[in-house]
Amino acid sequence: MAESYTAHVTSHAGRNGFVRTSDGKFDLKLGTAKEGDEEGTNPEQLFGAAYAACFHSALKSIAKSKKIDASHSQVTAHVTLHSEGKEYHLSVEMEVTVPDLEEAQVMELAEAAHQVCPYSKATRNNIEVKLKVGTPVPK
Structure with missing residues (x-):
């Protein structure tokens, strides 16, 4: 299999430190896993951001x-830490919203995305991932 891309991200001091990419484009202070923690983001938020973007x-596609x-x-x-x-x-509960589509169509797209998303493949049989159809926010 050909390599498409390799990210290099280094953690310094774990959950209460920081993470930085080798190219310097990403440099974040970390904090503990609490909602609204003023110390920085946490690994669960970072994982959620990456997984949501890849799944989306x-x-x-x-x-x-x-x-x-x-x-x-x-x-x-x-993303829930238990x-x-x-x-x-x-x-993980992956909530998918597609305006102007019926719930069944959105779920069909979500299930298909779950089969091909690299993060879904990596987490399959390792963590529980539920798919949910979200309610579109009015424009």
Whole structure:
């Protein structure tokens, strides 16, 4: 298999440190996993951002191949960090919204995207990923 791209991201000091890409385009302070933490973003938010963007690209590609307009679609990744004693694991709810499509059509696109998205492939059988159809926000 040919390599298309390799990202180089280094963590310094773990969850309470920072992460930086080798090209310097990405340099973020990290904080603990709390909603609205003023110290910085956290790994769950970063994972959610990457997964949502990748999943959304897969969804738009599939929609285009089916001649479906998904130009105003959006994907929200709800990433949850679970703890069981000293053990931790993740789950994701992928919420997909495509204006002007029936719920069944949106779910069909989401399921197809889930089959081809590289993040979905990487997480398959490793973490629970649920697909959900979101409600379009009125324009």
